[in-house]
Amino acid sequence: MVEVLTKYLKDVLDNDPRKPARIAAYRGGYLPNERRETAGQLRAGSLDCVVATNALELGVDIGALDVCVLNGFPGTIAGTWQRWGRAGRRNRPALGILVASSEPLDQYVVRNPQFFMQRSPERACIDPDQLLILMDHVRCAAFELPFQEQERFGSQPLAEMLAYLEDQGVLHHEGTQWHWIADSYPANSVSLRSVAEGNFVVVDTTEGQQKVIAEVDYSSAALTLYEGAIYLIQASPWQVERLDWTGRKAFVTKTKADYYTDAIDYSKLKILECFEEERQPSAICARGEVHLVRRVAGYKKIRYYSHENVGYGNVNLPDHEMHTTALWWQAEPERLEAAFTSREQALDGFLGAAYALHHVAALVSLSERQDLGRAVGDAGGTWFATVDGKGRGSAKSLTGEEVAISDRRFAPTLFLYDNYPGGIGLTAPLYDLRKELITRTRDLVSACSCKLGCPACVGPILASDEVRGYSPKQASLTVLQLLGSTD
């Protein structure tokens, strides 16, 4: 998104190669020296505009900006003020602009500005005892001072964790103390934004050279560095020729493609353990541990400006697997069959309900939308639902093949999951708010002024013109009615 926007701005404002560039991009994957250079140019006033992700939000000295334009609602009030606050330093007046997208939260905020102006910003909310986060804390603490036998970190006993770090060659156990022996400085490898490990480097091999031009974090690698992908830096395109997954390297060459690429990925969940559940006659809502498999199955080539689809490619990468926590809803099978004329319509209803519920859950849990994932599928993980090219829901296996849903037990499950390995504590508060979630989602969908469904309520694709004489919006409301009913 940053790169495409940068290209469009550069096409208009940087089209004279004799003049210095006025537009630059800034995001996480850039090398530190490139980022420092852009921040320096901003401070010096030699750039007119920087297109950035939230990488520019924290801890970067960029001097005084005059205007901050947000491309869509960042998802939280705190995030919005944080970004607007980057403009207008040193007591100068500044302008903050929010360009609302067609998504439900954006539309809600622009229709209800008092929500934004009157509410106090959210508190940051993570679970400090989440295993991977705690491990990073313990690493950094051990670097500062040796741990003593029986010592705790907060409320957590540490024996097992210290033994693990000893196995990893990070700590050394001697007498009653655990000493730091690794030669690295642990805080360098702790990301404030992600809990996954292992970055990928992007190596430019144009004309036989071997030059590292970017660094991509593990969780984005599968979505941006598959073979055939167009990788953009400052809106200039490189094509990925080869991806060495185990070596964490992507080899790219310069290209002149007039399209960019967008990965097609599928997520499938399987319930491993249920922590708590509430059974109503028409539905079950539960929370527990799930196994998530995410597969990048292919990619689309999208032409600039027209955004038309000009081709597809296949991707062959290892599945991304993780355990995390989720909450889920299932409708009672007989009531579900009675409420719909076909299972396909029920599936459309589940997909539309999931889209709306996902947006409302992000708002209610005070998290950003990408912190939560959503999926509709079979609870046992045999199929998942996706929206096909014609705008209808269909059930698929992970290999992308259609799964017949007519001749088997039909128990579609709507999942909202914590999008971090191990979970960072987002689903427990959502489970406690499960009734409010369904009620607010129903209010959102039924108050939407569209007829059949739209991006501001049940999603952009289900409401395509090809779906005539039947309303995906109504199907979604029927599903929400079942899931929220107490009788």
Ligand SMILES: [Zn+2]
């Ligand atoms: Zn709508």
